[in-house]
Amino acid sequence: MDWKIIWDLFLICAKVSLVTWGGGPALIALMQRETVAAGWLTSEEFGDSVAIGNALPGPIAPKLAAHVGYKMAGILGALAGVTGSVLPTTIIMLLVVAFFFSIKDKPQMHSMLKAVRPLVVGMLIWTAYDMALEVFDADQLGWGKALTQGWSQILIVAASFLLLTFTAINPVWLVIAAAALGFIIYR
Numbered sequence: 001m002d003w004k005i006i007w008d009l010f011l012i013c014a015k016v017s018l019v020t021w022g023g024g025p026a027l028i029a030l031m032q033r034e035t036v037a038a039g040w041l042t043s044e045e046f047g048d049s050v051a052i053g054n055a056l057p058g059p060i061a062p063k064l065a066a067h068v069g070y071k072m073a074g075i076l077g078a079l080a081g082v083t084g085s086v087l088p089t090t091i092i093m094l095l096v097v098a099f100f101f102s103i104k105d106k107p108q109m110h111s112m113l114k115a116v117r118p119l120v121v122g123m124l125i126w127t128a129y130d131m132a133l134e135v136f137d138a139d140q141l142g143w144g145k146a147l148t149q150g151w152s153q154i155l156i157v158a159a160s161f162l163l164l165t166f167t168a169i170n171p172v173w174l175v176i177a178a179a180a181l182g183f184i185i186y187r
Contacts, residue, residue, distance in 0.1 A: 005073050006080045012038065013065040013084030018092075021116050024060035029123040031061070032130065035068050045071075047131045055175035061085045152185065 012034050020027040028050060035041045041049065053063035062082045069081030103109055133139045135153060138146035147154060160174050 001076065002073065006076055008038075009065075009069045009072060009077050009080040010084035013061075013069070013081045014088045017061060017085045017089050021120065025124050026120040027061050028064070029127040031064050031068075032127060040068055040072055042134075043130060044134045047134055050131070051175065055172055156181070 016027055016031050016034055020030050032046045035046060036043055049064055049067040053060050056063055062085050065081030065085035066078040069077035136146040136150040141149065156178060163169050163174060164171065
């Protein structure tokens with residue numbers, strides 16, 4: 001067993017967990033950057049991990065950490081990743097919870113969140129853009145040709161956006177439907 005990779009998995013997942021605000025969605029961009037930079041996943045593999053993770057119940061961070069950890073070092077790697085993504089912030093939260101109600105209404109807290117919330121939106125847009133490069137093969141083909149050739153995938157993007165925006169459908173049903181559609185159409 002390569003204990004260095006186990007430790008590295010714990011450290012990267014802990015680092016990502018400790019420096020992201022806004023929960024799972026904010027974490028996705030940094031997790032992608034870190035795992036791809038480390039050579040553990042390609043952008044495409046990361047996109048697959050996000051898709052699978054969103055189809056499962058629970059927070060996305062430990063699911064992504066488990067996927068990366070398992071790919072790199074099996075069960076122990078998955079445990080190291082999940083522990084790194086959950087343990088540090090859980091300890092911090094336990095320490096802060098006693099003070100939370102005394103700071104939640106402070107103007108300084110509202111000021112910080114007013115700037116952090118749009119940052120999270122920007123990070124999510126970047127993650128979507130980076131994943132779109134892979135999904136549509138735009139980094140190889142250029143956007144014009146990629147969008148022309150990937151019209152069926154654009155329909156899936158549009159349909160999922162519209163359904164999530166204008167209905168109360170659970171995203172898990174969209175993931176299942178897309179997987180079935182992919183099995184039928186793209187094989």
